Amino acid sequence: MTDTLTVAAGQRGPAETEKRDAIIDAAKEHFSRYGYGKTTVSDLAKAIGFSKGYIYKFFESKQAIGEAICTGCLGVIIDAVGVALTESSTPTEKFRRLFKTIIEQSAELFFDDRKLYDIAAASTMENWASSRAYCERVEVILQSIILEGRESGEFERKTPIDEVCRGILLVMQPFMNPMMLQHNLDLLPEAPNEVTNLVLRSLAP
Amino acid sequence: MTDTLTVAAGQRGPAETEKRDAIIDAAKEHFSRYGYGKTTVSDLAKAIGFSKGYIYKFFESKQAIGEAICTGCLGVIIDAVGVALTESSTPTEKFRRLFKTIIEQSAELFFDDRKLYDIAAASTMENWASSRAYCERVEVILQSIILEGRESGEFERKTPIDEVCRGILLVMQPFMNPMMLQHNLDLLPEAPNEVTNLVLRSLAP
Structure with a gap:
């Protein structure tokens, strides 16, 4: 902060x-x-x-303290994403690193330190401003990667960009949403890799 | 039964x-x-x-009664899927109807009659035999649709069939798994339609 x-x-x-x-x-x-x-x-x-x-x-309120903690944690994830993206060259690579980083960081932040999951879940369930701001930030980053890939010819251009982004955020939900991720921790890292591959096939021109 | x-x-x-x-x-x-x-x-x-x-x-045990109820409910879903598939001609159409039917029926069975959600959630969380048998059945149906689409040239053939099916079942989780569906009821029917479109793009040859 x-x-x-x-x-x-x-x-x-x-x-x-x-x-x-x-x-x-x-x-x-x-x-x-x-x-x-x-x-x-x-x-x-x-x-x-x-x-x-x-x-x-x-x-x-207690929620205001929770939101401040949440903003800090989610900021750590977004910072790690920023670093990962500067290390990637192609839009495909950026796309992979975006979700890999989010999922790894979320699992570490919310589940290694098990009780912080509690705040993450409240934040998601009650749609706190901290959680909304994070989701909007991820969507902006995702959209810029997709646009870059469309520009370079790596990704298809027929589907409306909003639909593409919404669809991708939906299919990543089982690993991005802390309440769903808790049931899927055993599936890391293979399952999100396979979902990433599926999405990349859907993005092929 | x-x-x-x-x-x-x-x-x-x-x-x-x-x-x-x-x-x-x-x-x-x-x-x-x-x-x-x-x-x-x-x-x-x-x-x-x-x-x-x-x-x-x-x-x-109480669980044995729960499993019997669950088997009955899940049987209703599978029967509805059977009817929907006989009404569809192409693999693409079958794919759409498979998930549309599962999601509509699940929302109706587990949420209209709110308390039955309780059994569905226990069944999923505790990995009951009734729930496992249902998931296996859906996977078999999905695989046969994908194979039919590969045969007819509607779907791509490069990706290993097991990976394709696993990936699809993962991305449908937010709408098929009752514990996740409860958070996504507001998004029906548009969101699963968009996910279906995304998957169909990923299946394009």
Whole structure:
């Protein structure tokens, strides 16, 4: 989370940002051990050693803390995607790396540290702003890869671009949506590779 | 459920079959009102007016009753698929009707009658024999459609047939797996249509 982003969200400057980030870090640590769903703001305050009033000075609800944690996690995924894309040359390679990175990072972030899954699931189920922003970002990246592939002649150009992107995001759901991914962890990495191959066949000119 | 199937499962003939079916019908009615998860065999016995001992004469556990209900429901889906396929002429048309029928029937069976979803979810999560048999049946039907399309030149022949079928079943998961379908009911029927189109593009020679 950069200062710019935090200030834009209505914060009052670097000093306040540091305090806010300290709450986020402590809350993330606490939720990843004890779960998000069952913890109240009172429990959290007691556990991380801040007063409830102090926490409410920075966050209007438990969900606001959850969203901040989520934004951080999803930012890590998007950053990893950025790195992967700069390492890829062709649109086909970029397409492969986009989903490989998202799936690997999601599995690591939400399931290795099992309790963070709790926040990811709430975020998806309740359609939090953090989750929506992430999905929109992935769609923008996907669309730019598809357009690049159409330009270079690697991908077909007949199907409307919106339909292509929507279809791809739907078929990747079992591995991108944390609630579905939890049932498919055993299938990694082969199954998403096969789905990627299927999609690439569908993109052939 | 035919007598042949029931006899094959270790029953003792038509009279016993009728008694067994009466328990299944009453249990289905009860579960669809009060849910499967929280109902014990004792609750069920009391509610449907049979003794617990009588129920255990026919079923070794609550899951065995659940599996019998599930087999019946999934049989309805497979029968509807059979009808749809006889009405279709080309492999492309058969492919469309296969998934359209499965998704429509699943949404109707498991969600219109909301509490039956409970059994469908348990069946999928716990990988019951009824659920496995259904998945295998769908895979056999899918494979025969793909092979027919390869034969007629409608579908490509380069990709190994097993990989093609596995990939298709994976991308249809968000609409075929009841636990995932529950999150995607709002997207019917457009989203599965778009996924079907994507898959058909991937099958093009």
